[in-house]
Amino acid sequence: MKLPGLFSRQSSSSLSIKEEVFDQGIAVSRYFFSIVALICLHGASLEYLRDNSLLLSLDLITVLFCGLALGASFLKISVFNKRVWIILILATIMLIEVETQFHDNEFRFSEPEMWVLNPVILLLIGFFLPAKPSLFIAFVSMTTAYYLGRAAIISPEDFRERGIWVVFADMTAINGFSILLNRWWFYYRYDSIRKSRLLQERVGQERESVFRDIHDHIGARIMDLRKFAEKLQNSSEWNASSAKDLESLVGQISLGIRTSISLWEDSKLLSEDVWMALRVILLKRYEFFQRKIGFEREGDSIFGLAEEDREDFLGIITELSSNDLKYGKDKSIWGMDTGSETSIRIYLRTGSKYDLKTAKEGSGKKTILQRAKNIGALWSESFEKGIYIGELTLPLSRGRSVGKIE
Incomplete structure (x- = not known):
């Protein structure tokens, strides 16, 4: 699987909408990485007390990667580059979490301490992953394949004693639900942004249309009124004829405004x-x-x-x-x-x-x-x-x- 295929660039109007969806995911990911870092720091303190140097190292490495992801999310680089960094770091964190489970011989996989964190992390990733649903499916498939490969190399005795089959049963339901969740949430945000932009465009078009109609109907009359005012300013005469001309100009401007508003209302009603x-x-x-x-x-x-x-x-x-x-x-x-x-x-x-x-x-x-x-x-x-x-x-x-x- 090649990275250019996963992070394909598109030269269409939909690209900017997708970029906004991805940018939202990157912003939310900061909370995710902060929470995971705190959980792993707590886990590292427990591993230190248990004197388990391997799991302590894995927790500290996860904290390091969370810090790198947080730093990448704040860098002044393109959304595309941020996505590459965050998705690669997410994949690494998931693999480290799998290794942590298989190297922790103190608990059985059927106990909540062993299996609950992995699906929770996967569900949270499904909410904010800055990528299309197709990539999230690949992400879930990669995690599942690594789990199966990791379980295949342990002895049958360990497989039975530690209850690894519980994880496989749990994984089927969680993976299916997280894929559906990710797909629904991605397209919900995409459609919301699209509708919001269409509304903004329509409002802008309606505003321009109103201004254009007003200009067409009263622009010339306002210019006539201005010239008439300049003429009166340079003249000492004011008579009944001047008052009648002024009244006529004001009446034409008023009629033009009413006409333009009426046309706008008629056009709006025709659409409905x-x-x-x-x-x-x-x-x-x-x-x-x-x-x-x-x-x-x-x-x-x-x-x-x-x-x-x-x-x-x-x-x-x-x-x-x-x-x-x-x-x-x-x-x-x-x-x-x-x-x-x-x-x-x-x-x-x-x-x-x-x-x-x-x-x-x-x-x-x-x-x-x-x-x-x-x-x-x-x-x-x-x-x-x-x-x-x-x-x-x-x-x-x-x-x-x-x-x-x-």
Whole structure:
């Protein structure tokens, strides 16, 4: 088994997340090595009183390696190099612990003093090991293989008298549980960090979007207001016309702020429920122009629109409703059909003075067609007996199913 395979470097966005998981493990390992060092110091004092120089030396060597691991965790070196040091030291400590058990002839393996420390250490390593679960499996396999090899060279009499079979029975359960624990804990932390970063990115994107919309709607007006203020500062005249101009500029800025906030809210709602967003957007527009509007729906699926398609979708609805408010008459019916398994259909049915046969194709229709193409949708319209019907068919792949109406 080669080290480059165990500590593989990846040039992807997931690498930084894994590095953060590994860095968390390195930070926690400081507590682990401190505790193990204290336990081994206590063990060394007992071995000194028992006058067992071999076990005393093994305990002191473990304390030395724990100190080296603690020092490596605080060094200003890369996470990769820290991981190499810590994992190698962990392997050495585990092997020393096995040797300590086999050289301690005072206790049987069936007694807790002999077997309890090894699984506890292995479980703690499973919690913080700064490596992927695959390496932890290799780590456990190495420890088990060393145990089996060490037990194979002792005499059958010692094997029976010291009850080494107890360790093998215990090892099977502990090893399986520690592998499952390590895998669950690794991917739990990985997923938590990934979700946290996605949330931070989304918050940053939303903030930039709001600032951009505000700049687009009121940036030029604020510049006009500044120039107007400079003009007044250099002039001694102040009259009714100046006051009216100032009032107009302030009103345009206020309208721009309300528009940008409204657009942001509409876009946010489209990601959660297209049908709810449609009703909110259209009710505001039609009530402002005192036009009657009704809604009808087929199907009970709740559909959220993909972020990259919201701007074009809003543009289509805005253009279509503007045409209806300009040419339409009587009551307008907006509907949505989510009964299909592959697409959703959004339509407008209204009385209209607009005649498709005699009217020329304007920029509004071209805009709708282009925006529909951008979001992979199909657009169609018809006019018969004074009734205009416009339909937008959007594939489900452009969004996500949020649930069903309860």
